[in-house]
Amino acid sequence: DTAVSQTPKYLVTQMGNDKSIKCEQNLGHDTMYWYKQDSKKFLKIMFSYNNKELIINETVPNRFSPKSPDKAHLNLHINSLELGDSAVYFCASSQYSGVTSQGTGELFFGEGSRLTVL
Amino acid sequence: QKEVEQNSGPLSVPEGAIASLNCTYSDRGSQSFFWYRQYSGKSPELIMSIYSNGDKEDGRFTAQLNKASQYVSLLIRDSQPSDSATYLCAVSREGYSTLTFGKGTMLLVSP
Numbered sequence A: 001d002t003a004v005s006q007t008p009k010y011l012v013t014q015m016g017n018d019k020s021i022k023c024e025q026n027l028g029h030d031t032m033y034w035y036k037q038d039s040k041k042f043l044k045i046m047f048s049y050n051n052k053e054l055i056i057n058e059t060v061p062n063r064f065s066p067k068s069p070d071k072a073h074l075n076l077h078i079n080s081l082e083l084g085d086s087a088v089y090f091c092a093s094s095q096y097s098g099v100t101s102q103g104t105g106e107l108f109f110g111e112g113s114r115l116t117v118l
Numbered sequence B: 001q002k003e004v005e006q007n008s009g010p011l012s013v014p015e016g017a018i019a020s021l022n023c024t025y026s027d028r029g030s031q032s033f034f035w036y037r038q039y040s041g042k043s044p045e046l047i048m049s050i051y052s053n054g055d056k057e058d059g060r061f062t063a064q065l066n067k068a069s070q071y072v073s074l075l076i077r078d079s080q081p082s083d084s085a086t087y088l089c090a091v092s093r094e095g096y097s098t099l100t101f102g103k104g105t106m107l108l109v110s111p
Helices: none
Strands: A004-008 A010-013 A019-025 A033-039 A041-048 A053-057 A064-070 A071-078 A087-094 A111-118 B011-014 B019-025 B030-038 B045-050 B054-058 B061-066 B071-076 B086-094 B105-110
Touching: A004 A087, A004 B054, A010 A019, A019 A033, A019 A087, A019 A111, A033 A071, A041 A071, A053 A064, A071 A087, B011 B019, B019 B030, B019 B054, B019 B086, B019 B105, B030 B061, B030 B071, B045 B054, B045 B061, B071 B086
Parallel strands: A010 A111, B011 B105
Antiparallel strands: A004 A019, A019 A071, A033 A041, A033 A087, A041 A053, A064 A071, A087 A111, B019 B071, B030 B045, B030 B086, B054 B061, B061 B071, B086 B105
């Protein structure tokens, strides 16, 4: 049973379209994340949610809208896709939110969703 | 600006050798340090975490932390071709709700 699962694994779409990626974790963690990994493999935080509340939004264009219906799910909707949005998007979860001395602890990653914008 | 710096490599070592991967970080408030391994086309997976100065050993892997020098390293003994991957250094600090990753070092272990 996969701990952090994302769907779909691959998306190929045209510029200007809208797409969504879904993520679910069954680890009972309080905190979930979206990371973007570009073609140079740099893994960069986009959003962090703790118990359905947004706690980090790292200067991501507002075409990207995360939604967390409950603490086990975090979805990412992208409007008006651009060529530069092509990347692998990773969902992750951690036991802690990072706001205490425990830090975030280990991050558990989903398998990634490879988005290609043509 | 919180930064984590790694040499992008590739670092090439022969099978059986020791691979040494290095990472420096700029934020003195960093308190938790992680090494992730990422195979091509796969997701990052945690291989080591370290929280206090000194060495931490786990099998063939040793993580070393020096907070005064803001330096963390990963040693892989008896390197195997299956260790060929990109190794990502990540740090977090109290009160900051995410990990900051370096750009990773590609390791190539030749048979």
